[in-house]
Amino acid sequence: MGKDTIMVAGTGPAGLAAALALAELGRDVVLAGPPPSSEDRRTTALMRPAIEFLERLGLGETLREIGAPLVTMRIIDATSRLIRSPVVTFRAAEIGEDSFGLNLPNAGLSAALAEAARRRANIVWHQSLVRSWRPGGDLVEAELEDGTTVRAGLAVAADGRNSPARTAAGIATQSRDLHQHALVLNFAHKRHHGFASTEFHTEHGPCTQVPLPGGFRSSLVWVMRPWQAEELSSLDDAALSERLEERQQSFLGKVTVEPGRQVFPLVSVLPLRFAARRIALVGEAAHVFPPITAQGLNLGLRDVADLAEVVRTHADPGSTAALVHYDTRRRPDILARSGAVNLVNQSLLSNLLPTQLARSTGLSLLGGIPLLRGFFMREGMRPGSGLASLLPRFPRRP
Numbered sequence: 001m002g003k004d005t006i007m008v009a010g011t012g013p014a015g016l017a018a019a020l021a022l023a024e025l026g027r028d029v030v031l032a033g034p035p036p037s038s039e040d041r042r043t044t045a046l047m048r049p050a051i052e053f054l055e056r057l058g059l060g061e062t063l064r065e066i067g068a069p070l071v072t073m074r075i076i077d078a079t080s081r082l083i084r085s086p087v088v089t090f091r092a093a094e095i096g097e098d099s100f101g102l103n104l105p106n107a108g109l110s111a112a113l114a115e116a117a118r119r120r121a122n123i124v125w126h127q128s129l130v131r132s133w134r135p136g137g138d139l140v141e142a143e144l145e146d147g148t149t150v151r152a153g154l155a156v157a158a159d160g161r162n163s164p165a166r167t168a169a170g171i172a173t174q175s176r177d178l179h180q181h182a183l184v185l186n187f188a189h190k191r192h193h194g195f196a197s198t199e200f201h202t203e204h205g206p207c208t209q210v211p212l213p214g215g216f217r218s219s220l221v222w223v224m225r226p227w228q229a230e231e232l233s234s235l236d237d238a239a240l241s242e243r244l245e246e247r248q249q250s251f252l253g254k255v256t257v258e259p260g261r262q263v264f265p266l267v268s269v270l271p272l273r274f275a276a277r278r279i280a281l282v283g284e285a286a287h288v289f290p291p292i293t294a295q296g297l298n299l300g301l302r303d304v305a306d307l308a309e310v311v312r313t314h315a316d317p318g319s320t321a322a323l324v325h326y327d328t329r330r331r332p333d334i335l336a337r338s339g340a341v342n343l344v345n346q347s348l349l350s351n352l353l354p355t356q357l358a359r360s361t362g363l364s365l366l367g368g369i370p371l372l373r374g375f376f377m378r379e380g381m382r383p384g385s386g387l388a389s390l391l392p393r394f395p396r397r398p
Contacts (some may be wrong), residue, residue: 003153014283014300015158016113021308036110043219047101067102068211072196083356085363133168135277154318163285178266181229183222185261190253275323
């Protein structure tokens with residue numbers, strides 16, 4: 001181990017993807033963290049660019065086996081406010097795609113990434129957490145709980161929203177408790193979901209159904225106030241099924257909640273920098289925001305892709321110049337996406353009539369103007385592609 005080694009701390013999807021992407025460049029990678037949990041009931045909607053990135057890492061066939069395509073996405077205003085928004089429907093076919101991406105179970109995605117990491121000869125996986133960090137200078141040093149000391153030219157912090165590596169790098173954050181909880185579960189339903197995701201906007205946050213394979217099961221992320229989450233999570237499965245069907249206006253028919261519900265508090269965390277002292281942040285170490293518009297892991301995989309490009313183009317990827325390059329590449333995307341998601345979330349919670357009117361007007365324009373709708377669909381999948389679609393195309397000179 002030494003300056004040519006890259007260490008990745010964290011074995012969630014972002015950390016495992018980072019280890020694979022960097023190993024693909026021929027780098028020696030030390031991965032630190034326990035095997036991913038098989039108990040995570042959440043799912044993640046990955047857009048096509050993220051799927052294509054993972055396909056290049058050799059996971060394409062597995063992802064298609066465990067995922068459900070996202071063909072349609074719709075927003076329904078389920079508030080009881082004076083000013084309400086129209087239903088807005090986004091169809092992948094409208095922008096020439098067969099789907100926006102795939103909805104994948106977190107446990108299945110992590111298991112596939114972990115298996116791919118185990119097969120790579122240039123990834124050494126220590127199934128242990130980092131006990132302490134000593135960053136800076138020509139090397140970053142990490143002492144693991146199993147007694148191993150790792151020295152590397154670059155460390156990738158994929159160790160979550162409370163990232164110890166980020167703290168060791170001296171990177172401050174702006175954090176905010178959103179006073180919302182997310183109830184996460186899977187449920188069966190009588191009607192076929194048509195591979196559509198439906199987001200019901202309520203006064204306390206979105207209630208989002210996302211399709212699972214087979215047509216008659218879906219995953220749910222229901223954002224609400226903490227007291228509501230406590231009340232609903234205490235119900236038995238039959239009573240919760242009735243409440244969910246009522247909230248979703250029975251659009252999928254009778255629903256049956258499956259065992260294994262989870263509740264997560266929501267926070268917003270944004271670091272002031274995305275790299276320092278030979279440590280680069282990816283995934284939730286670099287950005288945490290509400291689970292709205294399917295941006296979290298999609299953004300995390302773009303972190304990984306940009307970091308891999310910086311590693312590819314710099315002889316010393318942990319140098320100050322390389323880390324400034326990484327920070328410059330990631331800052332516009334992260335600030336734009338996290339800002340937009342937090343703005344949408346706050347617009348749902350606001351009782352101010354001007355805010356409600358602005359939100360309703362924006363959704364009305366999206367629903368009524370195909371060009372604008374196409375722009376937002378493309379931007380949601382590939383940053384910059386929406387603007388590129390509006391620019392004139394000039395013929396190439398021979």
